[in-house]
Amino acid sequence: MVQTIAFIIISFLAFSFAYKKYKAIYQAITLGKRQSQIGQFSLRLKNMLLFALGQRKMFTRPVAGVFHLFIYVAFIITQLEAIEIFADGFLGYHRLFAGKIGVFYAFIINFIEALSVLALIATLVFLIRRNVIKIKRFQNSDLNGWPALDANLILLGEIILVTSIFMMNGAEQVLQLIKPETYHPTGTFYLSANSTMIWLRNLPFDWLQFMERLFWWSHYLVVLGFLVYLPYSKHLHIFLAFPTSFYSDLSPRGQMSNIPAIENEVRSMLELPLKENVETLESFGAKDINDLPWTTILQSFSCTECGRCTSVCPANITGKKLSPRKIVMDIRDRAELIVRTNAFKFDSSTQATEVTDGFSLFDQISAEELYACTSCNACVEACPVLINPLQPILELRRYDILMNSGGPQAWLPMFNSLENNQSVWAMSEPRTQWIQN
Ligand code: SF4
Numbered sequence: 001m002v003q004t005i006a007f008i009i010i011s012f013l014a015f016s017f018a019y020k021k022y023k024a025i026y027q028a029i030t031l032g033k034r035q036s037q038i039g040q041f042s043l044r045l046k047n048m049l050l051f052a053l054g055q056r057k058m059f060t061r062p063v064a065g066v067f068h069l070f071i072y073v074a075f076i077i078t079q080l081e082a083i084e085i086f087a088d089g090f091l092g093y094h095r096l097f098a099g100k101i102g103v104f105y106a107f108i109i110n111f112i113e114a115l116s117v118l119a120l121i122a123t124l125v126f127l128i129r130r131n132v133i134k135i136k137r138f139q140n141s142d143l144n145g146w147p148a149l150d151a152n153l154i155l156l157g158e159i160i161l162v163t164s165i166f167m168m169n170g171a172e173q174v175l176q177l178i179k180p181e182t183y184h185p186t187g188t189f190y191l192s193a194n195s196t197m198i199w200l201r202n203l204p205f206d207w208l209q210f211m212e213r214l215f216w217w218s219h220y221l222v223v224l225g226f227l228v229y230l231p232y233s234k235h236l237h238i239f240l241a242f243p244t245s246f247y248s249d250l251s252p253r254g255q256m257s258n259i260p261a262i263e264n265e266v267r268s269m270l271e272l273p274l275k276e277n278v279e280t281l282e283s284f285g286a287k288d289i290n291d292l293p294w295t296t297i298l299q300s301f302s303c304t305e306c307g308r309c310t311s312v313c314p315a316n317i318t319g320k321k322l323s324p325r326k327i328v329m330d331i332r333d334r335a336e337l338i339v340r341t342n343a344f345k346f347d348s349s350t351q352a353t354e355v356t357d358g359f360s361l362f363d364q365i366s367a368e369e370l371y372a373c374t375s376c377n378a379c380v381e382a383c384p385v386l387i388n389p390l391q392p393i394l395e396l397r398r399y400d401i402l403m404n405s406g407g408p409q410a411w412l413p414m415f416n417s418l419e420n421n422q423s424v425w426a427m428s429e430p431r432t433q434w435i436q437n
Pocket residue numbers: 309312313314315316322323324372373374375376377378379380389390
């Protein structure tokens with residue numbers, strides 16, 4: 001009875017805490033601009049199945065891809081055991097599903113244990129890659145401090161989770177032999193029984209009971225810990241990779257969207273027919289989170305911080321300050337800060353959000369980073385969860401150039417040529433003429 005009450009109180013506290021944090025993330029995502037048209041449902045669904053569920057892009061780096069798959073599948077399937085623990089805890093039961101689904105029960109537990117072993121191997125490989133081999137993309141300064149600790153914490157949590165499963169199941173197997181009237185047969189759990197028997201079989205009954213309860217609780221507490229911890233962690237991508245891939249940009253790589261109001265100015269200059277129903281804008285590009293589409297903010301919360309984007313970025317490779325991973329992380333950090341400090345106002349009549357703390361993304365992202373980008377799309381191509389770091393870079397640049405008259409001095413002749421001759425080169429005659437000639 002005491003255990004059931006403790007279980008209900010701890011679960012309630014964890015779920016309430018997690019709810020608040022997930023709600024804050026939802027608020028952060030909705031700081032972005034609403035998009036009226038999404039469309040192309042079947043293509044989006046296909047992307048979600050291929051890239052989030054099927055992890056297609058992960059396998060461009062096969063070693064990381066295979067080990068990541070072990071952890072991912074084990075994490076999902078292990079939740080079957082967590083469901084039983086949750087039901088047992090609430091009802092004050094023990095192994096609720098055992099005996100109800102026949103031999104299938106032992107099959108599922110054995111399957112979970114086999115996956116857990118693979119996940120444990122993968123976890124150790126990932127810890128070694130980060131901390132011993134020190135793979136270059138994990139040593140970048142973007143990851144200093146919390147991001148590096150975050151990556152290790154979740155791997156350690158994974159080790160505690162798998163150890164708990166094995167110790168809990170192993171103790172139970174011995175208890176079934178000693179007191180079959182209380183610990184009724186569930187079938188053999190081959191991996192846990194064989195790996196833990198050697199330590200457990202000589203323990204007294206009370207100790208075995210204690211061990212079984214201890215690891216039952218530690219398993220459940222780690223699951224609750226993940227639930228509470230994920231919103232603080234890059235591992236939120238476990239959930240958000242699905243909506244991110246669903247809402248990913250479907251336009252062809254390299255296609256940049258025009259600003260309709262500016263496009264009309266160019267059309268009028270070239271004496272082309274004007275586009276109708278074009279909204280007049282007071283500001284162009286993006287200065288802060290509220291100027292970016294909500295999908296860009298969603299993407300920033302889905303970033304796995306894997307650094308695949310930065311590792312292929314030609315600007316970064318050639319020693320420039322730009323790291324697309326940092327840009328994505330900066331957007332997420334800024335959105336979180338605005339919600340944490342309540343520095344925003346939502347106007348329901350215009351469906352627009354105003355940021356009120358007087359800061360902007362330009363306080364985190366420097367012009368040097370923005371103008372180092374070659375718009376090559378390599379980062380977009382590399383991202384396993386279909387994040388587009390180029391899109392916010394272009395929007396920030398547009399703001400800087402059109403609203404602040406910013407941009408590198410060396411670009412000024414190009415801007416003048418574009419304005420006067422509609423060409424990036426200093427042609428002596430207007431574009432319409434030199435095209436004909
Ligand atoms: S588009 Fe820009 S940020 Fe992305 S890889 Fe190319 S240069 Fe780097």
